[in-house]
Amino acid sequence: MMEDTLSTKTRAVLRVLYGDTDAMGQAYYGQYMRWFEAGRAEWFRQLGTSYRSLEEQGIFLPVIEAHCRYLRPAFYDDVLEIETSFHFPAPARLRFDYAVHRQKPPELLAQGYTVHVCVNGARKPLKPPTWLRELLVPNAARHPAAKEASTS
Numbered sequence: 001m002m003e004d005t006l007s008t009k010t011r012a013v014l015r016v017l018y019g020d021t022d023a024m025g026q027a028y029y030g031q032y033m034r035w036f037e038a039g040r041a042e043w044f045r046q047l048g049t050s051y052r053s054l055e056e057q058g059i060f061l062p063v064i065e066a067h068c069r070y071l072r073p074a075f076y077d078d079v080l081e082i083e084t085s086f087h088f089p090a091p092a093r094l095r096f097d098y099a100v101h102r103q104k105p106p107e108l109l110a111q112g113y114t115v116h117v118c119v120n121g122a123r124k125p126l127k128p129p130t131w132l133r134e135l136l137v138p139n140a141a142r143h144p145a146a147k148e149a150s151t152s
Helices: 031-046 051-056 130-139 144-151
Strands: 010-015 063-070 079-090 093-102 107-119
Touching: 010 031, 031 051, 031 063, 031 079, 031 093, 031 107, 079 130
Parallel strands: none
Antiparallel strands: 010 079, 063 107, 079 093, 093 107
16 A cells, blocks of 8 residues: 555544454454445535545545455444545555554554546546545655646
C-alpha cells in the first residue's frame, strides 16, 4: 500500500458485531470489504457528498480490484477505525487505500485497497466528469499517477 501523507484521510469508527464473527470467534474475512466500503462512504461524506449523490447524478463506481492483507484478527465488540485515503492510479481509475485499526489495545489489523472505474447508468466506462474531478483531485495523494490523472 502506498504511503500518501498528502491526501485527505478520513476515519470511520465501527464496532464488530456478533454477526460479523465466524466459528473461531474472530471477524469473518469478508467483513473487511464491508468495512472498506464504510471507510469509502465516510471519505465521500467528509468531502460533502455521498455515493447516493453520485448515483443521482448518473455516476457509479464499481469495484474492479480489491485486496486485503490480514495482519491480526478483529473480535466481537472490538471498536475499529477504518482509515481511508485516495489517489488516481490512472486517469479513469480511482483507488482507495485502507488501514483497519483496533482502538484498544491500539493495533493495526489489516491494510488493503479497492480500485474503481467510473461508469454511467448504462454501465459504460467514462473518465470522471469535471465536477467529480474537481472534488477528487484536491483530496488525492500527490503521487506521479495522481498528478498525471489531474492534468489529463
